[in-house]
Amino acid sequence: MITNNSLFGAVVGTPISQSLSPTIYRAAFASQSFTGEYEAIEADESSIKDVLDQLRSRGVQGLSVTMPLKEAIIPYLDVIDDDARLLNAVNCVDFTNGVATGHNTDGDGCCDALEQQGGALLGGTHAVVLGAGGTARSVALALGRRGARVAIINRTVEKAEELVRTLAPAAQEAGGDIVMGTVEEIGRAGVLVNTTSVGMNSDELPLPANILRRNIVVLDAVYSPMETALLKAARQAGDKTVDGLWMLIQQARRQCMHQFGWIPDAEPMREAAERELAARHK
Numbered sequence: 001m002i003t004n005n006s007l008f009g010a011v012v013g014t015p016i017s018q019s020l021s022p023t024i025y026r027a028a029f030a031s032q033s034f035t036g037e038y039e040a041i042e043a044d045e046s047s048i049k050d051v052l053d054q055l056r057s058r059g060v061q062g063l064s065v066t067m068p069l070k071e072a073i074i075p076y077l078d079v080i081d082d083d084a085r086l087l088n089a090v091n092c093v094d095f096t097n098g099v100a101t102g103h104n105t106d107g108d109g110c111c112d113a114l115e116q117q118g119g120a121l122l123g124g125t126h127a128v129v130l131g132a133g134g135t136a137r138s139v140a141l142a143l144g145r146r147g148a149r150v151a152i153i154n155r156t157v158e159k160a161e162e163l164v165r166t167l168a169p170a171a172q173e174a175g176g177d178i179v180m181g182t183v184e185e186i187g188r189a190g191v192l193v194n195t196t197s198v199g200m201n202s203d204e205l206p207l208p209a210n211i212l213r214r215n216i217v218v219l220d221a222v223y224s225p226m227e228t229a230l231l232k233a234a235r236q237a238g239d240k241t242v243d244g245l246w247m248l249i250q251q252a253r254r255q256c257m258h259q260f261g262w263i264p265d266a267e268p269m270r271e272a273a274e275r276e277l278a279a280r281h282k
């Protein structure tokens with residue numbers, strides 16, 4: 001039951017039934033002994049305005065935004081923070097003082113997972129990001145803002161060039177950089193992040209396994225399977241690996257900070273997500 005003192009959050013997108021956000025958030029609430037509810041609500045581009053109005057009238061405090069609404073929700077928000085504006089993508093909304101403010105926590109969630117679960121030192125490191133879609137954009141910006149030199153490799157070169165052109169100046173301001181990359185650069189990299197969907201529910205690799213060498217921190221944003229073919233090859237090459245579930249949890253912790261004002265512990269969220277995934281695969 002939702003009371004005046006309890007928390008109320010939701011995730012919107014479509015299809016939404018497989019979202020792990022309710023599981024992760026409920027575990028976060030429970031671990032802090034908060035009461036409240038976190039709903040998964042089916043919404044697309046044509047219904048998001050009405051869904052948002054309804055949620056606001058019900059007193060929603062936090063909203064997570066997933067596919068295909070990260071851009072489509074922007075016109076209906078009151079304020080967009082600088083990075084979400086630069087990325088043209090919002091994955092998190094808070095309603096502090098009745099003002100709907102959009103953020104993007106995907107990239108910082110990735111960086112937190114690289115640092116906390118992978119032990120990576122990001123300032124000054126060479127990072128290679130595979131992909132140039134929405135996830136790649138937020139990851140590259142966050143890495144660049146933490147002082148990394150980020151090389152982008154993507155199947156469609158024009159998309160990588162566009163990413164570099166739009167995001168490199170912000171990275172440079174922070175002492176990092178974002179540039180076009182080549183596969184050979186993985187030999188010099190301290191960090192490798194796969195943001196492509198290659199390896200999702202398949203044993204495909206997004207790059208030849210023999211390119212991997214020891215002592216890279218490798219994160220795969222894909223978490224189905226939890227150990228993708230890339231992470232398996234990286235582990236066998238002697239690398240530190242971080243799965244995509246950690247990125248999902250770390251970006252949710254940052255969302256919680258924006259939405260409710262506190263950062264939940266990662267472990268109960270992780271345990272709940274693993275239990276839920278195991279139950280789904282039974």
Ligand code: ATR
Pocket residue numbers: 130131132133134135136154155156159195196197198
């Ligand atoms: P997301 O929001 O998860 O980043 P996206 O914006 O659709 O999703 O981006 C998907 C990324 O995966 C893109 O970089 C895409 O490459 P293209 O820009 O060339 O389309 C990449 N991708 C998807 N399937 C791929 C494949 N089979 N091989 C290589 N790259 C692939």
